[in-house]
Amino acid sequence: MIPQDSSATQNTDSPTAKIHTRPWAATLILIGGTILLVLSMALSVSFGAASIKLSVVWEAIFNFNPDINQxxxxxxxxxxxxxxxxxxGACFAVAGAIMQGMTRNPLADSGLLGLNAGAGFALxxxxxFFPGLPYMYIIMYCFLGAGLGVLLVYGFGASSKSGLTPLRLxxxxxxxxAMLSAFSEGIALYYRVGQDIAFWxxxxxxxxxxxQLEIMFPWVLIALIGGLIISRSITLLSLGEEIAMGLGQRTGLIKLVGLVVVLILAGTAVSIVGAVGFVxxxxxxxxxxLVGVDYRWIIPCSAVLxxxxxxxxxxxxRMINPPYEMPIGALVALIGVPFFLYLARKERRAL
Incomplete structure (x- = not known):
């Protein structure tokens, strides 16, 4: 008999029976969400400093004429x-889902690994030191900086005898x-490049x-496929490492693969869009x-949402104060900060 776990919903001999899922809800999200995503993308292309009719958007996509300004x-x-x-959005969401599943930490996301700070330090x-560097190389340096953040976090977190617990992570x-952000600010002030990286x-x-998308797409696609391949193992890890090991899972290997997937997803996204948190x-x-705790559904649904x-x-x-733009990170933070405080308060009560 599998020991009772707080993440489980039933007490049965089958591990998959313990996993509460709603396949109908997941299917609805994948189909309806994809349709809504296509419609929202068309709407987003249409609106901006210069509004463009949807008919023109359709014509530009399927019958492009370079002589037409729109x-x-x-x-x-x-x-x-x-x-x-x-x-x-798909990268950040899937990276956060994998992190929360692997660490069983509801407050985990890609920022937990120091990715944002590492990419900012590289930028x-x-x-x-390299003014005028082509933007493609800047992206690659940001990716390496994100990897540096991951290595430092896991190196410091796993240095104790008790290992890498969620709290230590x-x-x-x-x-x-904090350390990498301080280094970045020091470099920006000393070399007077703060204004250049402010919007980033x-x-x-x-x-x-x-x-940029040509470089980004294959890596993101490979990482998303990798996340789907290990999704069942992540589900078992979310029930507890001892349960996963008892069911024959190679937890060390799964965590390593999951870490690589998170690094690719979050590192690539941060190098493109900057420090957008809370997604x-x-x-x-x-x-x-909406869909339950089976990561075979959580990962693809998280990508769509x-x-x-x-x-x-x-x-x-783009629409709040046209023709000026608000930073995306600030808008997402308006939702994310209260949500984070709510979760932190909820977790503290659960202790």
């Missing part, structure tokens, strides 16, 4: 921006984030180009409420 705006500015936002170095993440740190997809915190919680969140946030950022 077609140029759609293809060169708005489409890569919207597609990039959708991909970034500060690029602007300070949170503390190590907070310490590494606020978060935004306004400067996304097709060339990986909000979306996985909402998805679990995360894309929707960023697409709508980007649309709102």
């Amino acid at each position: 077609h140029q705006i759609i293809w060169e500015i708005r489409l890569p921006r919207i597609l990039g936002g959708a991909m970034v 500060a170095i690029c602007f300070a 949170v503390l190590a993440g907070a310490a590494v984030t 740190t606020a978060g935004g997809v306004a400067g996304t180009k097709w060339s 990986g915190l909000i979306i996985p919680h909402l998805t679990r409420k 995360g894309s929707l969140l960023i697409v709508f946030a980007d649309l709102a950022a």
Whole structure:
């Protein structure tokens, strides 16, 4: 008999029977959410500093004419921006879902690994020591910086005899984030590049180009497929590491693969859009409420809902005070901060 666990809903001999799922809700989210995502992307392409009719958007996509100014705006500015936002939302949401499942920590998201701070540190170095560096190289440096953040967090967190507990992971993440952020601010002030990275740190997809998406897409696709492959193992890990090991799971290998997937997803997204927080915190919680705790459903549904969140946030950022734009990170934080405080308060009561 499998020991009773707080994440389980029943006490049976079958581990899959203990997992509460709503396949009908997940199917509805995947189908309805995808349709809504396509419609919202079309709406987002249409609205902006210069409003464009949906009929013109349709014509630009399927019958592009480079001599028409509106077609140029759609293809060169708005489409890569919207597609990039959708991909970034999926990356952050899935990365947060995997982190929460692996660590059994409801407050975990990609920022917990020091990814944002690591990418920001790499960006500060690029602007300070390599001015004029092509943006493609900046993206790669940001990705390496995110990896540095991961290594530092896991190195500090696993240095004790008790191992990498969820509490130590949170503390190590907070310490590494503070350290790398302080280094980044010091470099920005000393070399006077603070203004150059200000918009990046606020978060935004306004400067996304097709060339960036070409680099981003294959990595994101591979990582999402990898997350789906290990989704069942993550579900068992979410029931408890001892239960997963008792069922024959190689938990160390699964955590390593999950870490690589999170690094690719969150690192790539941060390098494109900047330090947009809370997407990986909000979306996985909402998805679990809707579809249950089976990560075979949580991961794809989180990808769809995360894309929707960023697409709508980007649309709102352009519509609140046109022709000026609000940073996406600030808009998401308006929802994320109260949600984080609610979860923190709820977890403290549960202790």
